[in-house]
Amino acid sequence: MAFHSNRRRFIKIAGTGAAVAMLPGLTGRTAAATPLTMQAAWINDAEFAGYFAAIDEGHYKAAGLDLTYLSGGPDVIPESSIIAGKADLALTTPDTTIKAIVDQGAPFKIIGAQYQKNPIGVVSLAKAPINTPEELKGKTLAVPPVNVISVEAMLAINGIERSDVNIVPYAYDPTPLIKGEIDASLDFTTNVPYSIEQQGEKATSFLLYDFGYKTYNDTVVVTEETLASKRSELVAWLRASRKGWDANFADPLAYPPKFADSWFKGTGRTIENEIFFNQAQMPLMTHSGGIFAMDDEGIQANIDTLGRIGIKASRDMFDTSLLAEI
Amino acid sequence: MKSRHDTLGTAALLLLILIAWEVAGQLRLVADGTLPALSAILTRLFAERSDYWPHILATLETSGLGFIIGNLIAVAAALVFCLWPIGERLLRGVNIAAFAVPPIAIVPVLVIALDGDVARITLAALLVYFPTMTATLAGLREVDPRSLDLVSAYGGGKLKALLLVRLRAAVPAIMSGFQVAAPAAVLGAILAEFGSGARWGLGTFLLGSLGRGEPDRLWGIGLAATAIAGVGYGLAALAAQWTTGRNRAVTIAPPPSESTSPQVERWRRSLLTLIAVLLPFLFWQMLLLAGDLSPIIAKTPLGVLDYLFFSNASPSAQSRLLQALSETIPITIGGMFIGLAVAFLLALLSFATPVVMRALLPFALVTQTMPLVALTPLAVLIFGRGITVTLVITISVTFFAAFVLLAQGFALIPRPAFDLVDAYGASTLQKLRLIAIPASRKWLFVAARLAMPKALLGVMIAEWLATGKGLGNLLNQSRGYLDYGMIWTVAVVSVLVAIALYQLTYTAERLTER
Known part of the structure; x- marks a missing residue:
């Protein structure tokens, strides 16, 4: 228990230090930046190009933040990092975040949304295309276990029996689809069609979003405690990240090659793949209110969609007041 | 004894298998080319070697540290159990749990409770512990009784006997434990890389490569992982040869048996069993207290x-x-x-x-x-x-x-x-x-x-x-x-x-x- 109280005290002292540093006049530009840690949702790829751009261009530093970036991966559940205190904010899928709030009483708030339209969709080969939920009947669809509820919701919304579709686990490898072992897979439509074309096949896809499953993705999530104690830092993070994204989308071809020897080095993917991704995600992220915007209509669509799979979302889980301060 | 004839035979068969692999790969015989030709895998591995190094080094570091730490704990535990058999009885529950736990079941908990590399090293060490501990303990116990008699005749106690006779006699067994532990350490490090969002490591490289649908890359990564384990395995085999002048076959000591414990009264035995069952739960509780985690997770x-x-x-x-x-x-x-x-x-x-x-x-x-x-x-x-x-x-x-x-x-x-x-x-x-x-x-x-x-x-x-x-x-x-x-x-x-x-x-x- 001694350890516990020490840690608390340390946080308190560190917090006081930060508060002093924020006082105008007391500190110049040389003041130590406030540490802030973000947990990404996946391994380094174009999905996070805006954050890499903002780091490389010094936007976080200019905003007084000393940002630590944690990569994700298929087995990393970003929300776990903020509950465990390893990160201050995480990029998450809203269905798991809200399910954790409802089922586990997790103290989360959603303060922004990277994707206005969730990029997950059903990907199939052009020579055996599946363009609507209806066409999934009698087919084998590979789905990451975490996303099974999303697919079940999409099927229900479109009046298709769950038992009409054979759902098997998906391990993010397109080989079974290319070889015809499965008929379709659930993946980011911004990404996997490129890999399939590299293997000499053409891909086709539809977004779950376009068939009634209207959710955000890569929602920016913090704990209530962090929201209270680091509010100004979070606003600074949103502002700096938006700058990074705006720079990235000014020319979607420009940034990915710049990261070839840094962020994207040795990820096992190619720069051409990241450029494809970066171009494909642009229409899913842009909003008249700027990157991360959450308007009333969008929030309501998320609440309604999740309500259809029995996840009781409510308006107070979304906090738009930080976006207003940017 | 291996004869020259046998060695030639082994080499010929090995070559035959490799040729069969190559042919199967070239002709795309297995699952429509999903098993690539060996030459294709190696060519690609060589072409991409600069991508591999940081990943190999990262996995080498965590699995190597896990290997060393896990083995040190394992040998120390075996020495303690040999001197003080009650200790083995008390920790039997912990030992069997360490042996039986499926690594994928504890990865989610481990990567949340521990930071980055520590989680990877811990899982590698955990998978290493049991094979080395049991092999060492078996080696320590199987000694020539005449050597022990000699030590006690000269007035040496249990500790002297342990250090002079048992430890020396156990070296081949310890080395065989290391041989089994080497692949376990690599697997542990890679499994924990999947779950922890590491920037570098063969597990991370594998995840990034999975989405490309290129089997030759996946096999290349698998071979790199095998090479790390093979080096550990080979070093342990060499060490065994140096220390004993002979190379013992790989041995795996059987898990702790029920009958090795000294005869004790019934109530004492029940008490020991009870403690052995409770200890893993106690450790579990203590780890959580030390970890200072949110009650949602812990x-x-x-x-x-x-x-x-x-x-x-x-x-x-x-x-x-x-x-x-x-x-x-x-x-x-x-x-x-x-x-x-x-x-x-x-x-x-x-x-x-x-x-x-x-x-x-x-x-x-x-x-x-x-x-x-x-x-x-x-x-x-x-x-x-x-x-x-x-x-x-x-x-x-x-x-x-x-x-x-x-x-x-x-x-x-x-x-x-x-x-x-x-x-x-x-x-x-x-x-x-x-x-x-x-x-x-x-x-x-x-x-x-x-x-x-x-x-x-x-x-x-x-x-x-x-x-x-x-x-x-x-x-x-x-x-x-x-x-x-x-x-x-x-x-x-x-x-x-x-x-x-x-x-x-x-x-x-x-x-x-x-």
Whole structure:
């Protein structure tokens, strides 16, 4: 228990230090930046190009933040990092975040949304295309276990029996689809069609979003405690990240090659793949209110969609007041 | 003794297998080209070598540190258990749990409780601990009693005997433990890389490469992982040769047996057993207290009981758990039996023709370190997503330890036994039937005990990656939903299932003795 109280005290002292540093006049530009840690949702790829751009261009530093970036991966559940205190904010899928709030009483708030339209969709080969939920009947669809509820919701919304579709686990490898072992897979439509074309096949896809499953993705999530104690830092993070994204989308071809020897080095993917991704995600992220915007209509669509799979979302889980301060 | 003739034979067979692989790859014979030609894999590996280095170094570092730390703890624990056998009895629950726990069940908890590299090193060390500890303890206990008498005649105590005689005698056994531990350390580090979002490491490289649908890259990464394990394995074998002047065959010591403990009164024995059962739970509770984690993540033993029996979520949790268990347990038992049968046949084959065994050993080693995530797409393409694929994956993780153990059992059969039937003109087949098979009964049960927890791991991996059923799928899904109550429950239940199956083999052994 001694350890516990020490840690608390340390946080308190560190917090006081930060508060002093924020006082105008007391500190110049040389003041130590406030540490802030973000947990990404996946391994380094174009999905996070805006954050890499903002780091490389010094936007976080200019905003007084000393940002630590944690990569994700298929087995990393970003929300776990903020509950465990390893990160201050995480990029998450809203269905798991809200399910954790409802089922586990997790103290989360959603303060922004990277994707206005969730990029997950059903990907199939052009020579055996599946363009609507209806066409999934009698087919084998590979789905990451975490996303099974999303697919079940999409099927229900479109009046298709769950038992009409054979759902098997998906391990993010397109080989079974290319070889015809499965008929379709659930993946980011911004990404996997490129890999399939590299293997000499053409891909086709539809977004779950376009068939009634209207959710955000890569929602920016913090704990209530962090929201209270680091509010100004979070606003600074949103502002700096938006700058990074705006720079990235000014020319979607420009940034990915710049990261070839840094962020994207040795990820096992190619720069051409990241450029494809970066171009494909642009229409899913842009909003008249700027990157991360959450308007009333969008929030309501998320609440309604999740309500259809029995996840009781409510308006107070979304906090738009930080976006207003940017 | 290996003759020149045998060495040539081994080399020829090895070459033949490699050529067959190359041809199968070139002609795209296996699953429409999913098994690439060896030359294609190696060419690509060489072309991309600059991409590989940082990943190899990262995995080398974490698995190497895990290997060293796990082995130090294992040898120290074995020394303590040798001097103070009560200690072994008290920690038996902890030891069996460390042995039986399926690594994938504890990865989610480990990566949350520990930071980055520490989680990877810890998992590697945990997987290393048990094989080295048991091998060392067996080595320490199997000494020439005359040497011990000599030490005590000169007035040396237990400690002197341990340091002068036992430790020295145990070196070959310790080295054989290291040989088994080397692939375990690499697998542990890679499994933890999957879960922890590491920037570098072969596991991370594999994840990034999975999405490209290029099997030659996946196989290249698998071979790199195998090479790291092979280096560890080879160094341990060399060390064994230096220290003893002879190279002992790989041995796997059997898990702690029930009968080695000194005779004690009944009530004391019950007390010891009770403490042994309670200690793992106590450690669990203490780790959580030290970790200072949110109660959403950290479930104590009582927290799990509450989740499973007294909370609002209990009815749903119970039905999902029972459903998963009913899918997982039967196939685990079936997979264990088939894996054991495969190991037994291979051991027989290698007994009859040792050349075959030496040629097969490198490939057997590949199955131990090649991350199953890379092999599963291949297995799915060949065997589909039904029971067959689960059995194939289970056999591939089960047979190695059992095979090594059975081969060792066959090798220990006294030669004069064979000389007798030889004199009567028995064929190799008759020798097997009359002597080798009956003599290996004991080893079969030991092998079954070793294979049980591995079979459970194999089934869970297949469920997670291929079939979407059972405990493996439940674990993966719960992780996505942050259902930590269920994550802890699956971890605990899978250890309990492994221990129950493990005890079952004891009962079966006792029954066949009558």
